[in-house]
Amino acid sequence: xxxxxxxLTGEHYLLGDHACxxxxxxxxxRFFAGYPITPATEIAERMSVRLPQIGGTYAQMEDELASMxxxxxxxxxxxxxxTATSGPGFSLMxxxxxxxxxxxxxxxxxxxxxxxxxxxxxxxxxxxxMMQARWGSHxxxxxxxxxxxxPQEIFDLTIRAFNLSEKYRLPVLVMSDAEVGHMTEKxxxxxxxxxxxxxxxxxxxxxxxxxxxxxFRDSANGGEGYVSPMIKVGDGYRIHVSGLxxxxxxxxxxxxxxxxxxxxxxxxKIHANRHDIIQVEEHDLEDAEVxxxxxxxxxxxxxxxxxxxxxxxxxxxxxxLITVWPFPEERVRQMAKNVRALVVPELNMGQIVRxxxxxxxxxxxxxxxxxxxxxxxxxxxxxxxxxxxxGHV
Amino acid sequence: xxSSERLRILGYEPLTESDWETGLHPMDDxxxxxxxxxxxxxxxxLGTALSTFVNALQWLEKNQEWDxxxxxxxxxxxxxxxxxxxxxxxxxxxTHGRAIPFxxxxxxxxxxxxxxxxxxxxxxxxxxxxxxxxxxxxNLGITVVCVNNFIYxxxxxxxxxxxxxxxxxxxxxxxxxEYPFNLPYLAAASGASFVARWTTLHxxxxxxxxxxxxxxxGFSFVEVIAPCSTAYARWNPDGKGLDPESLRRxxxxxxxxxxxxGRIEHDIHPKDAHIKLNEKGEMAEIVEGEFVKESRPxxxxxxxxxxxxxxxxxxxxxxxLDERPDLPAQTEHIPRTEVQLGGFGGQGIMSAGKIIGRAAxxxxxxxxxxxxxxxxxxxxxxxxxxxxxxSDSIHHPHLVRPGSMIMMSQGAYSKYIxxxxxxxxxxxxxxxxxxxxxxxxxxxTYGIPATRIAEEAGNNRAANTAMLGFWTxxxxxxxxxxxxxxxxxxxPPKTVELNAKVFDIGYERGLET
Ligand code: SF4
Numbered sequence: 054x055x056x057x058x059x060x061l062t063g064e065h066y067l068l069g070d071h072a073c074x075x076x077x078x079x080x081x082x083r084f085f086a087g088y089p090i091t092p093a094t095e096i097a098e099r100m101s102v103r104l105p106q107i108g109g110t111y112a113q114m115e116d117e118l119a120s121m122x123x124x125x126x127x128x129x130x131x132x133x134x135x136t137a138t139s140g141p142g143f144s145l146m147x148x149x150x151x152x153x154x155x156x157x158x159x160x161x162x163x164x165x166x167x168x169x170x171x172x173x174x175x176x177x178x179x180x181x182x183m184m185q186a187r188w189g190s191h192x193x194x195x196x197x198x199x200x201x202x203x204p205q206e207i208f209d210l211t212i213r214a215f216n217l218s219e220k221y222r223l224p225v226l227v228m229s230d231a232e233v234g235h236m237t238e239k240x241x242x243x244x245x246x247x248x249x250x251x252x253x254x255x256x257x258x259x260x261x262x263x264x265x266x267x268x269f270r271d272s273a274n275g276g277e278g279y280v281s282p283m284i285k286v287g288d289g290y291r292i293h294v295s296g297l298x299x300x301x302x303x304x305x306x307x308x309x310x311x312x313x314x315x316x317x318x319x320x321x322k323i324h325a326n327r328h329d330i331i332q333v334e335e336h337d338l339e340d341a342e343v344x345x346x347x348x349x350x351x352x353x354x355x356x357x358x359x360x361x362x363x364x365x366x367x368x369x370x371x372x373x374l375i376t377v378w379p380f381p382e383e384r385v386r387q388m389a390k391n392v393r394a395l396v397v398p399e400l401n402m403g404q405i406v407r408x409x410x411x412x413x414x415x416x417x418x419x420x421x422x423x424x425x426x427x428x429x430x431x432x433x434x435x436x437x438x439x440x441x442x443x444g445h446v
Numbered sequence: 447x448x449s450s451e452r453l454r455i456l457g458y459e460p461l462t463e464s465d466w467e468t469g470l471h472p473m474d475d476x477x478x479x480x481x482x483x484x485x486x487x488x489x490x491x492l493g494t495a496l497s498t499f500v501n502a503l504q505w506l507e508k509n510q511e512w513d514x515x516x517x518x519x520x521x522x523x524x525x526x527x528x529x530x531x532x533x534x535x536x537x538x539x540x541t542h543g544r545a546i547p548f549x550x551x552x553x554x555x556x557x558x559x560x561x562x563x564x565x566x567x568x569x570x571x572x573x574x575x576x577x578x579x580x581x582x583x584x585n586l587g588i589t590v591v592c593v594n595n596f597i598y599x600x601x602x603x604x605x606x607x608x609x610x611x612x613x614x615x616x617x618x619x620x621x622x623x624e625y626p627f628n629l630p631y632l633a634a635a636s637g638a639s640f641v642a643r644w645t646t647l648h649x650x651x652x653x654x655x656x657x658x659x660x661x662x663x664g665f666s667f668v669e670v671i672a673p674c675s676t677a678y679a680r681w682n683p684d685g686k687g688l689d690p691e692s693l694r695r696x697x698x699x700x701x702x703x704x705x706x707x708g709r710i711e712h713d714i715h716p717k718d719a720h721i722k723l724n725e726k727g728e729m730a731e732i733v734e735g736e737f738v739k740e741s742r743p744x745x746x747x748x749x750x751x752x753x754x755x756x757x758x759x760x761x762x763x764x765x766x767l768d769e770r771p772d773l774p775a776q777t778e779h780i781p782r783t784e785v786q787l788g789g790f791g792g793q794g795i796m797s798a799g800k801i802i803g804r805a806a807x808x809x810x811x812x813x814x815x816x817x818x819x820x821x822x823x824x825x826x827x828x829x830x831x832x833x834x835x836x837s838d839s840i841h842h843p844h845l846v847r848p849g850s851m852i853m854m855s856q857g858a859y860s861k862y863i864x865x866x867x868x869x870x871x872x873x874x875x876x877x878x879x880x881x882x883x884x885x886x887x888x889x890x891t892y893g894i895p896a897t898r899i900a901e902e903a904g905n906n907r908a909a910n911t912a913m914l915g916f917w918t919x920x921x922x923x924x925x926x927x928x929x930x931x932x933x934x935x936x937x938p939p940k941t942v943e944l945n946a947k948v949f950d951i952g953y954e955r956g957l958e959t
Contacts, residue, residue: 059760063767066804066816084555086547105756106763110554110749115580119547122540126520126551129538130559134551152541236843237800237816239807254456260449261458264466273459282456286536286552287559289515293478293531295539302465304481305531305539356841432842 059107060245067240069233070095070137072204073163074103075242076211077135081250082161083109084134086123088116088142091175092231093165096137117145124160125153129294131255131285133215137163139231140173143182143189151190153224154319156294157269159253159283161214163227165234168426178231179426180349180400186226187378193316195323197330198226198378200349204238210375216251217330221322222280228377230400232350232429254282258289267301268292269318278325323379332375333384337363341370342393343442345435346385346409348374351398354429358436367443380408389413394442398422398435418442466534476500476514476534484532486525489679489697491646491672495593496529498649498670499564502656503535510661517560520549522574525600525674526566526593543574546581549588557587557746562660567594567608571627575607582636585664587744591656592629592667595674603677610723614681621727629669630716634738639664641716641738645671647704648734655736664744671721671732673700683728703729710735766935773927775811782836783923784848786865788858789878791829794910798852799831801914801932802924806835809928815840828857835923850921852913853879854896873917875909892920894955903948911937911945912952919956926953 061075074096077085085100087093101111109132114120120136127134138146143164153160168174169181182189186198197217201207207229218225256266268290272279284290297305298312306315323330337359338344345355352373362369372388374381385408389395395417397406406421413419422430422438440446453460467479477500486492506512514535521530523542530537540548545563553561563570570578570592581588597615598604605618608629612621634641640662644652652670659666673679675697711719712735719737724730743751785802789795796818803816812835819830832845847867853859854875866872868888874881876893885891896912911933918929930949937945 061763061767063770064808066800066807066814084551086551086554102756102759105749105752106760112550112554114547114550115576118544119550119577119580122544122547123551123554125540126538126548126553127555128551130552130555132555134555149541149544152544156538232843235817237803238814254458256456256458257449257452260452261460262464264464265460265462267461267465270458272457274457276457279457282458284536286518287516287556291515291534291536293537293539295531296541297539304478350843354842356839360841429842429844432846 060242062242062244065240065242066237067204068095068237069204069207069229069235070165071099072208072240073137073211073227073229073234074099075240076208077161077215078103078107079242079245079248080133080212080215081252082133082135082215083107084112084124084127084132085109085136086112086114086120086127086134087136088114088120088138090139090142092167092234093137093139093142093163095234096163096165117142118148121146121149121153121162125149125156125158128158128160129286133159133219135161135163137165139165139167140169140179140182141171143185147185147189150224151192151194152296154190154194154196155296157222157319158224159218159222160224161211161218161227162224163211163229166228166230174426176231177427178350178400178429180230180351181404181426183228183377183399183401183404186228193320195320196226196378197221197223197323197376198228199375200228200377201233202349202353202373203233204236204240207233208240208242212248216249219253220251220280221326221330222253222283223319226378228349230350254280256282256284256290263290266290266292268294268303269299269301271301278322280322327379330376330379331381333381334371334373334375336371338370338372338388340368342368343396343439344370344372344388344392345396345398345439346372346374347398348377348405351400351430354432355398355435358432358439361432361436362439362443365445367439367445369439369443374405377405380412382412385409385412386414389416392417393444394418394420396420396422396435396438396442398430398438400424400426400430473497473500473504476503478532478534481532485528487676488694489673489675489700490525491595491670491674491697492525492529492593494646494649495526495591495670495672496532498653499591499656500533502653502660505653505657506660512560516558517562518552520545520552520561520563522565522569523600524566524569524598525595526564527569529564543569543572543577545569546574546577546590550581550586553586553588554746560660561588563588563590565592566599567592567596567629568598568606571629571632572607579632579636582633582638582665582667584745585637585639585742587663587665587746589659589662589666589668591670593670593672594629595672595678597674597678599674599677603681610721612723612727614727615678616681619681626721628717628719628721630667630719630737633667634716637665638667638738639740639742640666642667642736643669643671643719643734645704645708645732645734646673647701647708664740664742671704671734673697675700683726704732708732708734712736770808770935771931773809773931776837776925780812780835780837780923782834782838782840783921784845785833785835785917785921786845786848786851786862787831787833788851788862789829789854790857793829793854794907795829795854796831797936798910798914799833801929801936802833802835802917804936805924805928805932809931810925812837813840815843817843828855828861830858830862850917852917854909854913856880871921873913873920875913892916892956892959894952896952899951900948903951904944905941908941908945908948911948915949915952916956919953920959
């Protein structure tokens, strides 16, 4: 039963991409700018149909450079905004992902990953953009990336992505993949009152004399990780923001100390709030000798081999990174002290495994289970890796 | 919530003193005094472009009751790109070339805003050229002011997309072998509804044009030809180098030159709006004026015209959701059940698979995961779709060993049959699949003439529905009511009755088997 105009409250049998779009809509997204690309196109399609039904606007841009920029503009106009893409488009979006980070602009960028590099495998799955998600735009910054395993979860995590982006004022990435995006499963869209929606910190028209306002003001008490309030364009604050290194006023500041202040601001807000941002799912860790650390579709497909391994009597635990970035360093570091090995299945030639290795720091053996894009991992490959890691060959 | 309460929650402490420097200049309600002096060279045309723009806004505020709080300025990168940093308006200094898409987002998200892009020729016509033509094509209701100085100034004077043929620059020291864009022609051809060009010499006329352009409902494009006294002048006739004294003089000389070569021609075809050099490489002709003023619905108006269709679509979606019946959930434990469907394009192989999944998920309240084969084989030729149903979570979303198959073409049969689990059930359209001599003996095969059944009922496109009825009766993983309901709500409204009938026939035939 739908209760609020335009919302599809109820149970649906939805394509992952469509679930993503519905999550965005429930989160309050009313502006989408995108460019068609397999396997993310269905998100744009759904948004083009749904947004006009609820007073939102869909813009099909000329390319992904434009898409990413347009959602930054949309967000500064005070409207929650999103774009969605895949590998080649993700590369193009890196330029203005950086602008979004620099201007501290809330918005959501969804990457339905396919096999790469280059045009790669347009229709087939991959998880090869995980490091690009972390480091893809030039310069130093911190990022938030979430990784769903099902249509229901891409729905849920798209809402969470909006909430985090609004709360911490930055573009948040939903790093899904072709498998989840193109899979159809049951999705429950809850009534809006059951969903927590976070809106950006914002001063409103008239709150402050515009000449007493600074758009990137540091916290009053000098606290790390303070997120300064935004304005809505047109509210009379007459702000200026620039992709250049800037000061509190947003004015270009071309010297090293300014860069230090500027970059620290972008990184501290994520680091200081990491416990709020990081979400993991874990089970069977109490007695675990081997822990499978994974994310997204590879985490999901690892559950079956884990189950089989446990049936074989192997003590296997499961740690799923719902938040991949920031990486749950503390959790992995602590876990590495108590287990024999960490097995890291992923659909790339070894990306997140490097983070796990870094955090394990030699305390536990770290084993990657890898294949590049094209298909999900074979259950027996993961099972064999678990067996070997447990010393049962 | 009061302002002070809001600020307390935000942890925001306003400054105790004003942050703005004003009272220095007649325009400084619209200029950021604290940012002056600006970075531009002596003799540069950008100051004139900026003051003319500010003048036009002041005029609009006074005479057309513009609320300048609602004006946003967006710039890209380059000397002109710095304009955004000097105007006391909501202003954005974006990335190189991307001012227009940023402005597109601002304007579409809040159509009340007046959005103006002020940037240079390299920014708008070089790296951002694609955005320029598309914004013009869409007739997006913004104004683009392109200050054209024929060169990349900020990076030190490299050849650009507007550098005249044969003109010199750091990277065209032997003369530019490329040809420049005629920007008014480009904008007009792309669909801009207002197109004009002025040099900074004609500041008053430029001001009048800017007023009109800013107030224009569609995409307005104004090119401002401005002297670059440093980078362009250095390389082209009579350049006097970088000495500050001669720079200022150089700027004046160029303006004087504009006076000599400028030719005002309103309403001409923009392709005739030439900028020409003579054989010595000196500017010989600049045609200026207002070339295009056209009225057609702007992008927002065109978007708003679709609201009625969106509302109808919403009513349909809501009705479909509200009309869903409550059916009893499956109480039996259903083990992981994998189904492979195959056929050729147009038989509804995808929709049939999705119907099984939908019935299981929404009505039997089971876990169900539907996937379809993408890739080249899914275009035309063979079509395949897969469903997994289970009471427990479906961890692995691909088929491992399907226990049943619905095959509606010979090609699909040959392709998929090796995967069927031993003891599995093969369901075929018996008139479309001929079993070969070496057909697997370890499986059970069931056939009905599904296409013929559908044809006899009035539409052969319902053949997949007949197969679904047949499959429901034989395999039994999904309940009959759930399947029938999923069929009804998945087929075109006009064919509901026919499909229900065909489903029942298929189901009966299944029971008889
Ligand atoms: S380089 Fe040219 S365009 Fe840039 S400020 Fe100097 S004169 Fe003006």
